[in-house]
Amino acid sequence: MQISMKFSESGSISSNCNKELLLPKNLNDSASFKELESLIGLDEVKKTLAELTAYSLVQRKREEKQLKTCPIVMHMVFKGNPGTGKTTVARLLGKVLNDMEILSKGHLLEVERADLVGEYIGHTAQKTREMIKQSLGGIMFVDEAYTLSQGGEKDFGREAVATIVKSMEDHRNNLLVILAGYSSEMNRFIASNPGLKSRFPIHIDFPDYNDDELFQIAVHMYEERDYQMNNRCRWKIKQHLAEFTRCRHPHSGNARYVRNLVEKSIRLHALRVVNREYLTRKDLLLIDDTDLPDMGTI
DSSP states (O other): OOEEEEEOTTSSOOTTOSEEEEEOGGGTTOHHHHHHHHSSSOHHHHHHHHHHHHHHHHHHHHHHTTOOOOOOOOOEEEEEOTTSSHHHHHHHHHHHHHHTTSSSSOOEEEEOHHHHOOSSTTHHHHHHHHHHHHHTTSEEEEETGGGGGSSOTTOTHHHHHHHHHHHHHHTTTSOEEEEEEOHHHHHHHHHHOHHHHHHOOEEEEEOOOOHHHHHHHHHHHHHHTTOEEOHHHHHHHHHHHHHHHHHOOTTSOTHHHHHHHHHHHHHHHHHHHTTOSSOOHHHHHEEOGGGSOOGGGO
């Protein structure tokens, strides 16, 4: 039996689609891979990760047969607006690579400029090496990585980048580094340092979610919390998210916005029902349209 990722022409995951991407049999029982596969949207992201996992395993099999192999360089750049799934995908990727025995631990360490850049000469290399030490066996996820090049020639951010690059070579068999941030800023960052382009050969774009995908995310979030939307609420939230996608800007938040909306509505639901003398299961389960906050208050 082979595990597969299926993609419809419309871009959503479907069980009746025409495109099927076959993946390694030994990931068939991987809970982390199934969770990655089940993420809403992100079809191109999933395809790229499927290619990488298949490529890594085939290179290993070629080595076993004493055939020539190509170096497996999996350091990546994740580009996209906030809330588009970059951190979630990185976390699941670490677990998948651990299942494949490519990474010994598979954990994710999220770092940002403040975790890497020191205040005096020598401090930056020390801080950065400590973060790398904690990342060994897993993924070091550098969020807003472009901030490491925004301080000018004398800024210590450049030292952090140099230390990361050296460590990638020193620990090439047990460390994966992912640089993440807004698309335009990351493109400029990579272009500003000629050595980064070859060391981070895999660039993955995370597009904004459309209104239908955001609605599916909302449904999933309510189900995770054991809530349901009644019909009026479903209609109103669809209208709400359609308006959101028309008016959003790069900082709007995508799935983060939906999470805030869901959590705010659950609090408003609680405020609506808390003083009732008797609460049925239905009262505790259903979110009404009156529980949804105004768009400007989220």
